[in-house]
Amino acid sequence: MPIAPNFTSRLEQDWEITFLQCYPNGYLKYTDLCNILQLTAALHAELGGISFSDMQVNHQAWVLSRMRVEISRLPKWKEVVTVKTWINSLENSRSIRCMEMYIGDEKIIGCETFWAVFNTQTRRPENLALPHEHFEKFADRATLHPFSKIDFQHEMQIVGTHQVKLSDLDIVNHANSVKYLEWCLDCLDLAIIHNQKIDSFEMNYLKEVSLNDTVEIKQKTSEENTIFAIEREEKTCFALQLHCS
Structure with a gap:
């Protein structure tokens, strides 16, 4: 897909926490927290023209290599959270993407992810075949501690x-x-x-x-x-x- 008209190098996306995503105590599951973060990353990649569908033209996909999550508190059922995401670095076959989750102005979660470009036929890493210069890269970090x-x-x-x-x-x-x-x-x-x-x-x-x-x-x-x-x-x-x- 072409780059979306509303693409920006920093994305903010709201999500409402549903009962299907919660533990019996009403708090968001850690697994669904990761799903929300990755869905936000996927949306940003789609808007910027480097989504799974775009990459499959070259038999490529993003695969997660590392993920670090720091939690001040978990959101609860019916709360609306805002996830902010940006790319810290993207070179050759590797990229670091940062994500933060907020409720209002309160940052409750920081996350950094390390991705690799993966050929879905050879099952091996390789350099990204698509252009990405339109993604501005930001030095800001989302977690207190590195990988x-x-x-x-x-x-x-x-x-x-x-x-x-x-x-x-x-x-x-x-x-x-x-x-x-x-x-x-x-x-x-x-x-x-x-x-x-x-x-x-x-x-x-x-x-x-x-x-x-x-x-x-x-x-x-x-x-x-x-x-x-x-x-x-x-x-x-x-x-x-x-x-x-």
């Missing part, structure tokens, strides 16, 4: 297994990025979720998983963090680090 390397190279306890199903797949024909988070949170102590104890989390996506793959979910908890790793055939595909208050 970190999650340390999962130690003994961890197996807390679950999952076989990838059709409902886990997205348009790129692999498990959707939010599904990994969902599988891990389903293994977490319910009190942490219900009492909104998570004040930040970070995710590293290392290898894709596909339909009918069976994965192991492993966990290690320390005083400061809870770390999850998802493995397929003894190779780590995903790592999650939660910091709880």
Whole structure:
């Protein structure tokens, strides 16, 4: 699609929190928080002519490599949130996109995402084939802390297994990025979720998983963090680090 007439390098988009997106306590699910953030990013890419449909002309797609989310508080059912997004950097096959969530003038969530351009035929990264110079790049950051390397190279306890199903797949024909988070949170102590104890989390996506793959979910908890790793055939595909208050 051509660049939209209303395209701007910074986008603000309002979303109303529905009951389908909430936990039983009425607060937004962490998974649906990630969905809202990614839908906002997708909208901005579409307006700017670098959406999935635009990129498929060259058999390309954006895939998420890293995501860091810092939370002051979660929004609740019926609240209207505003998500602001901009591109921090975009070079060759890699891009950092920033997002912030507000209620009124109050910033409640900051998020930074690291994306890679992925060839959907070869399943390998490659340079973006579409022009992007019309996207102004901004040095502003959305989180207090940068991406970190999650340390999962130690003994961890197996807390679950999952076989990838059709409902886990997205348009790129692999498990959707939010599904990994969902599988891990389903293994977490319910009190942490219900009492909104998570004040930040970070995710590293290392290898894709596909339909009918069976994965192991492993966990290690320390005083400061809870770390999850998802493995397929003894190779780590995903790592999650939660910091709880």
